[in-house]
Amino acid sequence: MAASLREQNRAVWRVAVEVLLQQSALPEVILRHVMAMLKDRDGIMRGAAVELLCGQTVLPESIIRHLVILLKQWDENVRTVAVEVLIRKLALPDEVLQYVAASLKDRDEFVRIQWSATQGLSWQSVLLEHNFQGAATLLKYRDGDARSAAINVLSRQSAIPESTIQDIAVLLRDDDWRVQWAVVQILNRQSILPKNILQDMAVFLKNVNGDWHVQRTVVQVLGRQLILPEEILRVLATLLWHWDADIQKAVVDVLGQQSFLPTDIFEELRAFLRDKDSDPRIKRAVVQVLGRQSVMPESVIQDVAAFLKDHNKDIQRAAIEVLGRQSALPKDVIQDVTAFLKHYDDDVRWSGLHLLRRQLVLPEAVIRDVAALLKDQKYDIQRAAVIVLDRQPGLPEDAVRRVATLLKREKKNHPGHSNRQQHFSYV
Numbered sequence: 001m002a003a004s005l006r007e008q009n010r011a012v013w014r015v016a017v018e019v020l021l022q023q024s025a026l027p028e029v030i031l032r033h034v035m036a037m038l039k040d041r042d043g044i045m046r047g048a049a050v051e052l053l054c055g056q057t058v059l060p061e062s063i064i065r066h067l068v069i070l071l072k073q074w075d076e077n078v079r080t081v082a083v084e085v086l087i088r089k090l091a092l093p094d095e096v097l098q099y100v101a102a103s104l105k106d107r108d109e110f111v112r113i114q115w116s117a118t119q120g121l122s123w124q125s126v127l128l129e130h131n132f133q134g135a136a137t138l139l140k141y142r143d144g145d146a147r148s149a150a151i152n153v154l155s156r157q158s159a160i161p162e163s164t165i166q167d168i169a170v171l172l173r174d175d176d177w178r179v180q181w182a183v184v185q186i187l188n189r190q191s192i193l194p195k196n197i198l199q200d201m202a203v204f205l206k207n208v209n210g211d212w213h214v215q216r217t218v219v220q221v222l223g224r225q226l227i228l229p230e231e232i233l234r235v236l237a238t239l240l241w242h243w244d245a246d247i248q249k250a251v252v253d254v255l256g257q258q259s260f261l262p263t264d265i266f267e268e269l270r271a272f273l274r275d276k277d278s279d280p281r282i283k284r285a286v287v288q289v290l291g292r293q294s295v296m297p298e299s300v301i302q303d304v305a306a307f308l309k310d311h312n313k314d315i316q317r318a319a320i321e322v323l324g325r326q327s328a329l330p331k332d333v334i335q336d337v338t339a340f341l342k343h344y345d346d347d348v349r350w351s352g353l354h355l356l357r358r359q360l361v362l363p364e365a366v367i368r369d370v371a372a373l374l375k376d377q378k379y380d381i382q383r384a385a386v387i388v389l390d391r392q393p394g395l396p397e398d399a400v401r402r403v404a405t406l407l408k409r410e411k412k413n414h415p416g417h418s419n420r421q422q423h424f425s426y427v
Helices: 008-021 030-038 043-054 061-070 077-086 094-105 109-122 129-139 143-156 162-173 177-188 195-206 214-224 230-241 245-256 263-273 282-293 298-307 313-324 331-341 346-356 364-375 380-391 398-415 418-424
Strands: none
Touching: 030 043, 030 061, 030 094, 030 245, 094 298, 162 177, 162 195, 177 195, 177 214, 195 214, 195 230, 214 230, 214 245, 230 245, 230 263, 245 282, 263 282, 263 298, 282 298, 282 313, 298 313, 298 331, 331 346, 346 380, 364 380, 364 398, 380 398
16 A cells, blocks of 8 residues: 555555545554655645645654654745644644744745644644744734734633733734734733733724724723723723714723722713713613712712603613612602602502612601502502611601501411511511
C-alpha cells in the first residue's frame, strides 16, 4: 500500500488514498510516505497528505517532530500544510505552540500561513504569552485577513494579558465596523478592563456616526464592569436620547446596576421621564432604576408619583412598586394615593394599600379611608388594610373597632385557617 502512494498512475494513486482515508491508525512506515507527500509540488498531493494525517486518531511523536521541522521550510506551501495538520490536534505541546505562533509573523502573500496558524491557536483553550504577542502583532497589520486571523484567536480567550488588550482596544478607532465588532466581542470576554480602555470605549460612544450595533454592544460590555467612573456614566446618560430604543434600554440597564448615581445623571433621567415623546418601555425601566437608588430626592419622588395617573399600566405599576418602597412619602403624594382606595377596581385599591404599607405616620383622614377597606369584599384587600393600620402608632377609636370586628368575623368564618389567624394576630 505504501508503494501505491508513489504510483505515477493517478487513478491507482487515488484509489490507494481513498482506502487509506478509511484507516484511523496507519502504520508509521506508511505515515512517513504520507509526510513525503506534504513536500510535493502538486497541491492535490499535498491536500491528500493533510487529510490522511488529520484522519489519524494519534500521530506518533516522530511525525509531530517532523511537522514542526517543516514549519521552518522555505517553501510556503509546505509550511502551510504543516500548520494545517497541526491545528487538528486539539492539545498541542508548548514547543509546537511556539513554532505555530512564530508562523504568525510570516509575511506570505494573502497571509495563508498566518490564517492557518491562527486557526490552530484558536482551538487551544489556554494560550501562552508568546502566542498572544504573535496575534497582537497581526492586529497592527493593515491587511484585513491578517487582523481577522488574529481576532479569530483572541476572541476565544477569556484571560488576555493587559498589554495585548491595550493593542486590541486601539482598533476601536478602525474605520471598518467589522473590525470594531470583533474587538468589542473580545473585550466582552474580559471580566475587568483597565480605566483607559473604558475611556476609549466612552469616546467610541460619542461618535454620532458610529455603527449602532457596535455601540449597543459597547454599552453592554461597560455594564459587565463592577464599577464605572462617573465620567463614563455621564457619557452613557447622554445616550438616553439615542434614536435606537435598544441602545436606550442597554444604557438604562447599566445605570440601574449602579448603587449611587450623581445628581446630574438623576436630572438627565428626570428630563427623560418628563419628555412626552420618550418610549414608554424605556420610561418604565427608568422609573425602576430610580427606585433602586439608596436615596431618592423628593423631586424625583414627585416625578415618579406623576405616573400614578399614567394611562400606560406598565409604567403605573412601576411607579407603584418604586413608591411602595419609600417610608416617608410627601403629603401631596399620599393624598393622591387615597383616590386609589376608593376606586372600583380591586387591583387599584390593593395598589393604594401597597403604596401606604411602609408609611409610619398617616393623616387621620387617610387612616379612616384605609379602615373603611376592612369591610371590603376581597379578603386580600382586608388583609392589606390591616398591614397598613398595624404600622400606625395610634389608631382612631372607630378604626380599632373595625379591626376588632374583622378579627371576630375571621375567627368565626375560618376557624381552621391557622395561617390567617396568625397573620391577623399581630394587630
